[in-house]
Amino acid sequence: MNSLTLPLLKRARGDVGIPGSKSLSNRILLLSALAEGTTTITNLLVSDDTRHMLDALRALGVDCRLSDEGTRCEVTGRGGPLARGQAVSLFLGNAGTVMRPLTAALCVGNGIFEMTGEPRMAERPIGDLIDALKLLGARVEYLDHEGFPPLRIQAGNLKGGTIGIEGGTSSQFLTALLMIAPLLNEDLSIEVRGELVSNPYVAITLAVMRRFGVEVSREHSRSFQIKGGLRYRSPGEIQVEGDASSASYFLAAGAIGGGPVRVHGTGTASVQGDARFAEVLEMMGAKVTWSRDWVEVSNQGALQAVDVDLNHIPDAAMTIATTALFAEGTTRIRNIYNWRVKETDRLGAMATELRKLGAEVDEGEDCITITPPAKLRPATIDTYNDHRMAMCFSLAAFGDAEITINDPDCTSKTFPDYFDRFASITG
Numbered sequence: 001m002n003s004l005t006l007p008l009l010k011r012a013r014g015d016v017g018i019p020g021s022k023s024l025s026n027r028i029l030l031l032s033a034l035a036e037g038t039t040t041i042t043n044l045l046v047s048d049d050t051r052h053m054l055d056a057l058r059a060l061g062v063d064c065r066l067s068d069e070g071t072r073c074e075v076t077g078r079g080g081p082l083a084r085g086q087a088v089s090l091f092l093g094n095a096g097t098v099m100r101p102l103t104a105a106l107c108v109g110n111g112i113f114e115m116t117g118e119p120r121m122a123e124r125p126i127g128d129l130i131d132a133l134k135l136l137g138a139r140v141e142y143l144d145h146e147g148f149p150p151l152r153i154q155a156g157n158l159k160g161g162t163i164g165i166e167g168g169t170s171s172q173f174l175t176a177l178l179m180i181a182p183l184l185n186e187d188l189s190i191e192v193r194g195e196l197v198s199n200p201y202v203a204i205t206l207a208v209m210r211r212f213g214v215e216v217s218r219e220h221s222r223s224f225q226i227k228g229g230l231r232y233r234s235p236g237e238i239q240v241e242g243d244a245s246s247a248s249y250f251l252a253a254g255a256i257g258g259g260p261v262r263v264h265g266t267g268t269a270s271v272q273g274d275a276r277f278a279e280v281l282e283m284m285g286a287k288v289t290w291s292r293d294w295v296e297v298s299n300q301g302a303l304q305a306v307d308v309d310l311n312h313i314p315d316a317a318m319t320i321a322t323t324a325l326f327a328e329g330t331t332r333i334r335n336i337y338n339w340r341v342k343e344t345d346r347l348g349a350m351a352t353e354l355r356k357l358g359a360e361v362d363e364g365e366d367c368i369t370i371t372p373p374a375k376l377r378p379a380t381i382d383t384y385n386d387h388r389m390a391m392c393f394s395l396a397a398f399g400d401a402e403i404t405i406n407d408p409d410c411t412s413k414t415f416p417d418y419f420d421r422f423a424s425i426t427g
């Protein structure tokens, strides 16, 4: 579909479920492949990003059997590195959670691997991770531009020791190193240099590693120690939580459209940082009710603008940017520099599209300031092949102006039937 014109929305209410978490699905798939034993994964996310992980694992000889429309997967673990006799070329789309961890995993073992992706992937940095892997002895070549995919990896033995990793661009670099550390023959200490962005994603990594039998010690918040020469062990069956970033659009709809909207699949028991998104809606004046595995949002009065550092929830932070269209006052979202190196330059894209709706927007290097107009203007929103642009701008349909979303199918990266589920609580 080239574009989707949304009906004018007045209210949002009802119950809605969300698909499995992308971050958990891809971590669990990879560790299942590396582990000893067979893992049955349930509530697996079915989307482009998980398909890229599955296709890559299969190309690497891992047996992954899907059932229940792809939400259940039985993975026969390799009990160690993903070695391969012949050279393998892997197309990884624009999935950061595949490119970064799989690159690290394929540096260990045997084989020659080419890692490629969509054009945008060639603009998403990976140099800090490759520098760290090279210090451990990895052989990685840049096939196009220094510091960016596509890459050519010649796997081998990596040593342990102590390495530093830059924390300022993407937490996925640290996640990648943590996940391969047990496969090294020697112990590894990882010291994060500078600020660690998107910090809660590291907690997801540690939690999944723990489920697969590996404990990481933490001397302080940015120093990690992992024993080498270990094997991941399958937990048997493992259920993927609902995706807390995907939940954010419905929760925001509850805040803008009155609610109550109850989202099932994530709540206080979640390991995902984005589960805290509703706290920001609470700060804006919405009423939030929490349970272990659902969150409900309703709102009677007017929402209020907030001034918040959302470095810890960079994905759900985009939902606050469009919720700001319905809040009184000027909203400022700070410390989100890495929006610039994701599916698109999200700071630039967000500013451009919010202005089309009549908002006054100030785009800083690492922040965005949004003052809504008295009334939204009708607009056609470009989505920049960014699933989150499409999803968070669907909220603009509450503004009593006709909103058309270009390329709505780009939600397939993490949430293929997003617009149907959105219609189910707003129709």
Ligand SMILES: O=C(O)C1=C[C@@H](OP(=O)(O)O)[C@@H](O)[C@H](O)C1
Pocket (backbone or CB within 6 Å): 022, 023, 024, 096, 097, 169, 170, 171, 172, 175, 197, 198, 201, 314, 315, 338
């Ligand atoms: O590790 C993960 O699962 C993710 C980490 C975050 O990326 P950065 O660490 O690059 O901010 C997030 O934006 C991405 O969607 C998923």
Ligand SMILES: C=C(OP(=O)(O)O)C(=O)O
Pocket (backbone or CB within 6 Å): 094, 095, 096, 097, 098, 315, 342, 343, 388, 414
């Ligand atoms: C940044 C995102 O994805 P990726 O895993 O490709 O980094 C995202 O889903 O918003």
